[in-house]
Amino acid sequence: MKIVLDNVVKTFDTFRAVHGVSLEIGSGELVALLGPSGSGKTTILRMVAGLEYADGGAIRFGDQDATNIPVRERGVGFVFQHYALFPHMTVADNIAFGMKVSRRKRSRAEIEARVGELLSLMRLDGLGGRFPGQISGGQRQRVALARALAVDPRVLLLDEPFGALDANVRRELRRWLREIHDELGITTLFVTHDQEEALDLADRVVILDHGRIVQEGSPEEVCRNPASAFVTRFLGDTNRLEAQVRGGVARIAGGSIAADGVPDVHAEIYARPADLEWAGAGAGLSARVLRVLDRPDSRRLVARLDDGETVELDVTPETVVSVGDQGAVKLRRANVFSLA
Known part of the structure; x- marks a missing residue:
């Protein structure tokens, strides 16, 4: 599923967070939005998700104008930094939740089979009966990703998903997430302020500053040919x-x-x-x-x-x-x- 942002603008009260951003994310591509705090990256992600609406411009999913489509109808999977798991539900129930409330009705057998597939894919075999407080932070983030994938999203959105984890766990999960992406091929938009994370994971890196794109390209391109002093300083x-x-x-x-x-x-x-x-x-x-x-x-x-x-x-x-x-x-x- 290709995503196109065409001259997208977002203003909060008197503060303009995004200034006419245009960006195309190819079908099956993993793109990282990278920038310091306040650069507009999370606002862009939330507009793609439908959690915020653009004040100007358009957002398209393939040939469909998704600018004003409600979040429940966009077909996106969203993974947050702090997991957002239900503490009173088991791991299996957390993964199944989206399927149970979806407009697409599935039988109990279908849901249980899909949960089993995702537990295996996420390397969580044997943990379905545990509660979030009984597993590690890295495992909780895998549960959050499984829950996002359970509804078969057209687009996967990740908002600093490893920010709450320690450095060693982050590195391990980066390698694992790239493997999952290559296996599933879902169009993925990934927000981070961690330069190493973006460069390790992404097919393409989009660097933002004060709501504007200041450079985009492959990790090699932005590292070897930074477009400005800001990009050079920001990258390390x-x-x-x-x-x-x-x-x-x-x-x-x-x-x-x-x-x-x-x-x-x-x-x-x-x-x-x-x-x-x-x-x-x-x-x-x-x-x-x-x-x-x-x-x-x-x-x-x-x-x-x-x-x-x-x-x-x-x-x-x-x-x-x-x-x-x-x-x-x-x-x-x-x-x-x-x-x-």
């Missing part, structure tokens, strides 16, 4: 250095990097910790190590450049370096944006 740790661009080259004391397409102006260079290299001596930006941060699979250096700027860079765990060491930071890759 980055170092910012000021530079002067002349003739397509951004220059700072001790180093330079290509700046194709950037006019001859004052500019800013953004380089991620993995884009910088540490050298004990030689050409580069002269720097002194302030801290060494050890991680299981890497080391991160915090270094101060001669001009007083502080940068962070990643090195291999085997790199021999200590606080106070003097050396040079080399730019391997960076993005350059005009300040004009």
Whole structure:
């Protein structure tokens, strides 16, 4: 089921939350809406669900204008961050609830068979008789997804579904959700403010800021070719250095990097910790190590450049370096944006 948003607008009192957003989500595609708090991503999701109505523009499901269709008639499955399970119902009854109240009548045997299928699909075999308070947070979120899928939705909507879980459980569920999506092929719109989550899960990432789309593309496209300084900063740790661009080259004391397409102006260079290299001596930006941060699979250096700027860079765990060491930071890759 293809979803099309055509110049959609939403205003709350005097605050405009969504400014003319146009977006097409292909049938069977998993798209992540990514952005900081207040960027409009959840409002867009709720308009697609029918929980909010657009003040302007149109929303289409395939060839059907769904802009003003009531939520019960849209055929969407919705998964919330905090599960929204009925605590007094068993896992099996929670999954069956939507089928029992649906306008499409099913026999008890049909409902029980579908619940059994979903318990197996969600890796919840043997837990159907338990209550939500008797299972883990990750299992509760699987129950919430099973309940959303039980009514055979045309569209699946997920609003930060892993936000209430710890990091290890989130990573496990991300892999599992991608497997489920690939198996079922349901058109899925996924809201998150977690960059890693969006990049790991989505076929396409749509980045929002103040109710507008500022970039969309595959995870590779948005990571390797960010459209703006905002996107670069939002997508993860980055170092910012000021530079002067002349003739397509951004220059700072001790180093330079290509700046194709950037006019001859004052500019800013953004380089991620993995884009910088540490050298004990030689050409580069002269720097002194302030801290060494050890991680299981890497080391991160915090270094101060001669001009007083502080940068962070990643090195291999085997790199021999200590606080106070003097050396040079080399730019391997960076993005350059005009300040004009």
